[in-house]
Amino acid sequence: MHISAELRQLFARANRVLVLTGAGVSAESGVPTFRGGGNTAVWKGMPFDVISSAEMVERDLPAVWEWFDYRRDFLAELTPNPAHYEIARWQDSFVEFTLVTQNIDGLHQKAGSREVIELHGNIWRARCTTCSTAYSMVEEQRPEACLECGDLLRPDVVLFGEMLPPGAFELAAARARACELCFVVGTSALVYPAAGLPEIAKGAGAYVVEVNPERTPLSSLCDEVLTGKAGEMLPLFQR
Ligand code: BJW
Ligand code: ZN
Numbered sequence: 001m002h003i004s005a006e007l008r009q010l011f012a013r014a015n016r017v018l019v020l021t022g023a024g025v026s027a028e029s030g031v032p033t034f035r036g037g038g039n040t041a042v043w044k045g046m047p048f049d050v051i052s053s054a055e056m057v058e059r060d061l062p063a064v065w066e067w068f069d070y071r072r073d074f075l076a077e078l079t080p081n082p083a084h085y086e087i088a089r090w091q092d093s094f095v096e097f098t099l100v101t102q103n104i105d106g107l108h109q110k111a112g113s114r115e116v117i118e119l120h121g122n123i124w125r126a127r128c129t130t131c132s133t134a135y136s137m138v139e140e141q142r143p144e145a146c147l148e149c150g151d152l153l154r155p156d157v158v159l160f161g162e163m164l165p166p167g168a169f170e171l172a173a174a175r176a177r178a179c180e181l182c183f184v185v186g187t188s189a190l191v192y193p194a195a196g197l198p199e200i201a202k203g204a205g206a207y208v209v210e211v212n213p214e215r216t217p218l219s220s221l222c223d224e225v226l227t228g229k230a231g232e233m234l235p236l237f238q239r
Contacts, residue, residue: 043070184198214227
C-alpha cells in the first residue's frame with residue numbers, strides 16, 4: 001500500500017495527532033465487528049441494535065446481561081494485535097496524542113494505551129441504573145445490586161439512543177479541532193456523534209487519513225485512504 005510523501009512528512013513532523021478507532025481495529029484480535037462482512041452480530045435471534053438498546057435495558061435487563069456476560073467471557077481470551085500496539089507506541093511520539101475509541105473491549109488499554117477517551121463505555125464495568133456508581137468486572141464479580149443504593153446494575157456501555165458519557169465527546173471534539181493529523185481506523189463511520197469527529201478535524205484544517213479494507217461514508221472526505229487492515233498498515237509508519 002502506498003503512503004504519500006506528504007503523509008510521511010506530516011507524520012514525522014506533526015505535534016498534535018488524533019486517532020479514532022472502531023471495531024475494525026480489534027478484528028485482527030478476533031473480535032467480531034458489528035457491520036460488514038455479512039456476519040452481523042445477532043444474539044438469540046435479535047440483531048445487536050435491538051439487544052444493545054436503551055429499550056432492551058428497560059424491557060429485559062437480564063437478557064442484556066446475558067449478552068454482555070457472554071461477550072466478556074469471549075473477550076477474556078483475546079489479546080491486542082499489532083494495530084493496538086502501534087497506536088500505544090504513538091502516544092509517546094507526539095507533543096499531544098489523543099486516542100478516541102468507540103470500542104468497549106479494553107484492548108487498547110491492554111496494549112498499553114493510557115488516557116483513552118472511550119465514547120461508548122467499557123464492557124468490563126457495570127454501573128448502577130439509579131445512582132451511576134461504577135463497578136469493575138476485570139478481576140472481581142459484580143455485586144448482585146448496587147452497594148450504595150441497592151438498585152439494579154447494568155453494563156456501563158452506551159447503547160443506541162443513549163447519551164455518551166458526560167464530557168467524553170466534548171473533550172474528543174476539542175482535540176479533533178486542535179489536531180494536525182487525524183487517523184480514522186476500522187470504523188464504518190455510521191454511528192454518530194463519533195463519526196462526526198473526523199469531520200470536525202477536517203473542518204479545522206487537519207489532514208485526515210482513513211485505514212480500512214473497505215470504503216465508508218467518510219472516505220470521500222479523507223485526504224488519504226489506506227485500503228487495508230489496521231494491523232498491517234499502521235506498523236508501516238515510522239517516526
Ligand atoms: C477493519 C478491519 C481491519 C474490518 N482493519 N478495519 C444522526 C442521524 C441519525 C441517527 C443519529 C444521529 N445522531 C445520533 C443518532 C442515533 C444513533 C446513531 O448514530 N445511529 C446511526 C446508526 C444512524 N446514535 C446514538 O444513539 C448515540 N447516542 C446519541 O447520539 O445520543 C444522543 C441521542 C439520544 C437519543 C436520540 C438521538 C440522539 C449512541 C451510539 C452508541 C453506539 N453503541 C454501539 C453498541 C455498544 C454496546 C455493544 O457493544 O453492544 O457501539 S453500536 C456499535 O456501533 C458499537 C460501536 O462502537 C459502534 C460503531 O461501530 P464501528 O466501530 O464503526 O464498527 P462497525 O462494525 O460498524 O465497522 C467496522 C469497520 O471495520 C468496517 O468499516 C470494516 O470494513 C472495518 N474493518 N476489519 C481495519 N482488520
Ligand atoms: Zn446505586
